[in-house]
Amino acid sequence: MTEAVRAPRRSIPNPLAGMEERRRQTVILLIVVALALIYPLIYRPLSNAIPAVPWPGTAVLVVCATFAILALGLNIVMGFAGLLDLGYVAFYAIGAYTTAFLASSHFGIHISWWIVLWIAVAAAAIFGVMLGAPTLKLRGDYLAIVTLGFGEIVRLVFRNLGDITIALPAFLGGAYLLGSAEGGANLTGGNVGINPIDPPIIPIPGPWGASIVFSNQNVIASWYLVLALLAITFFICRRLRDSKLGRAWMAIREDETAAAAMGINTVTTKLLAFSLGASFSGFAGAFTGAYNTAIFAETFSYNVSILVVIIIIVGGIGSLRGVVIGAFALLYVDRTLLPWLGDHIVNEPIHNLGVATGQQVLADFKLTTYNYLLFGIVLVIMMIRRPEGLFPDAGAKAEMHGVGIAAEVTGATGDELTALGELEEVDLDDAPIPDPNAPPPEQPPTATGPEAAT
Amino acid sequence: MEELVKALTIGVTNGLIIALIAIGYTLVYGILELINFAHADVFMLGTAFTYFATELIVRGIGIPASSTLALVVTLMALPIIMLMTATINASIERLAYRPLRNAPRLAPLISAIGMSFVLQNVGLLLLGPSQKAVEPVLPRTDLVFFPSGAAWFGVDEIIVLGVTIPLLLTLRWFVANTRQGKAMRATAQDREASGLMGIDVNRTISLTFLIAGGLAGAAGLVVALYYGQTFFQYGLQFGLLSFTAAVMGGIGNLTGATLGGLFVGIVAAMSDRFIEAKWTSVIVFSLLILVLIFRPTGLLAEAQTERA
């Protein structure tokens, strides 16, 4: 499988063949887009014709695409700049709540979603800067923890602000600033969430009614909308990757000290990765909130952040098409395949076993409950066996196998390197060329071109 | 005033439990520079094992839950539970971290996150999706009273202290005075040099994970009894508290982790008491972020600032 994926990219001997390769890729892309466009229309006949296959419903595809946007956004942070963000869900929540505040009866504000979308993006980006500015100087693993904590804080704050009472202390009169003696003020809907949220609407009359409404009541239209959003995201990510900014991110990922010594302001460059990544999360959040026409704080849990990380690891860290494929694959497994396997194969025998043995946990068994067991195992196996992911970009493979120093931020430099860092460094420097981890077939006499990802 | 003292007492009790878990983070980080995400889930399994132990004692054997015998037998199960969690923790290292010893630093971290989810789901499989009440083998008798007559603390707090403090002291002694403890400290200082000096690095790392896991198991038992319940998501809840404690004390620093645990425990108890319990996590996580930003070497850190 791995060779089948990689072989064609590595065997481009000259620019002409390169163009053929590009054309081949364009053709594949066009086929994929065409399939995506007609899928909702053929889904019913397809599943009637071949009922043995668990075809994903269009609603599932909408979720897949939403996560693809999330994954592309986090990929900027993780894949390009090499920063591990375990609280990415926070920006998703901020995007969704911004939408809910500005387009629902909760505060009685009803701004058009097409405008709210951009406010949500901006809000997420601003929070990205606010979190990133003080924390991006931290080492990789500390940054991971800080972002994790931030993600939890955001979720809890949105939950808790559904019932908030703030009063002056008794000696200052005890007046209520928020809420009253009877109960707290409701700023965020708390556990109940905010419902309903105005969905995106295009006021074009037609067979579908007075206007097109992009909500979960109309998944087909929503699918086309989210597909467009995904396309925009993909396009922007590709442009960023191939720009001077993309090179700067990769340089920081490879070796932060060297990047700084080449004139790159690592702080602002990382901050830019953080806030651009966050803004895509806000983008996805604005869509999700409006599409579901409801949001709950508990939807924005730590698990979502981790799911996006898993998508990136599985798809191929840094690889744009990899993370998109990863998002569709994992969410398909999560939303269609596991429920299907459960209903058709797994749940019943285990249920019967549980009834027979009197084990309540087994009697209640639902395969879908254990989706994160599967994801956890996948994550460990991927890190050990295939850290570059299933659809990596050239170059990523060697990096994740430990040839590059980076994918982590040591804050230490030169003589100051910790024992561990020094060990890595020595490995790198003493490694004679060719490197033991880089298989020699990479360097046939003619092949000087294919490795360049850009 | 009495309320303050009461909250302080609860804070210290919880703080010692947090310290037991925090030491696991600090030991492992000290030796591998790895945040062992799965650590708190090992602790969670400790609470689950305790739940099953009490079920067995009360339901299986039929010792009445409120009897002293039930408590004594449960406490006798402590070494077994510690052994189980220790073994699990060391196996995780063998399985998920050791193959990544020389990979970029974030690789084992991500692997640890994966293991954390695996264990969480094992907990889910064992315990089901909701909180499970643990048999009330821990007596709740109030023992000491305030002048006003209100209860200050009881047998339960004393037993928690009676389990946690000796363990913390034993660990201190072990690391400071035994050969293996010295090997651990040496490996934490410089793994390569320790290997050259004839220390079996792999063995030392395994031992570290055994100890960390054992302490997590003990914390699990104490939490299951003291809180009277177990829950498959306890890992994430206690994990962040304990990690905060470890960072506050200066990660890698055993005394620091204990003091950090006490500090976090007291802050949490004060917040529970005087603000609102639902804000406690927010306060502790904010504290974590602030400490990492302003004092990444911990609140106690002396002049060792040059360490990267």
Add this chain to the structure above:
Amino acid sequence: MTAMPAATREPADDLLVATGCTKRFGGLIAVSDVDFTIPRGSIVSLIGPNGAGKTTFFNMITGLYVPTEGRITFDGIDITGDKPHEVVRVGIARTFQNIRLFGNMSAESNVLVGLHHRLKGRWFGAILKPPSIIREEEEAHARARELLDLVGLGRRKDTLARNLPYGDQRRLEIARALATGPKLLLLDEPTAGMNPEETRRLTDFVRELRTRLGLTVLLIEHDMKVVMGISDRVTVLDHGEKIAEGSPAEVRADPRVVEAYLGRGAASEG
């Protein structure tokens, strides 16, 4: 060069002036009260036994370390305590003792990273790609290829840096440093690990850089043959202190230098 106001004049025409530079790590004094100047257009070497503080001094100039005491000015601008990327922008570029290329990027991309701070494009420019950005990128690629040609790596522009032979990696690192548009080039043991032939070629190349690009060069070097052959002036550090300074011949004759090296055995040489 961009941040450089035109008004400054240096009477002595020293490009870099370091006065009283000291760096302490905790209780350890790595560099102690060193005065040091680099005349414009010269090739100056910094030598000394292992642990003498050469790289620490280098790191102070390039902003990796902030001097505990002392002042560093470059072309009339005070750069003491400037961040590494700021130091690059006034015109100081460096290579690393243990080659720190961006291993998984192509040779060309490595050089393009060196050009980074001279490109005007911003993030929205990257997304929208107006004609000005397209032109800028084209020019940058052309410039990168020129620099690769200069160091003799033109044919290997698409090779990943980590796949280059050792000597090519050294040269790529120099090309990358040159891309930043420096007035002063700092080379940290550029011939380490090279055979005599490669060493000779590199020395010639450094000389050529001075004549062709008008660069000023500061070398840290262990190979005495290189140092003596190429340098206009040599400064010797030992235990963080400057123990000698002068022409290669003067330094070679200085008894303190001989003692510093021979007193510890000549193991540190080579």
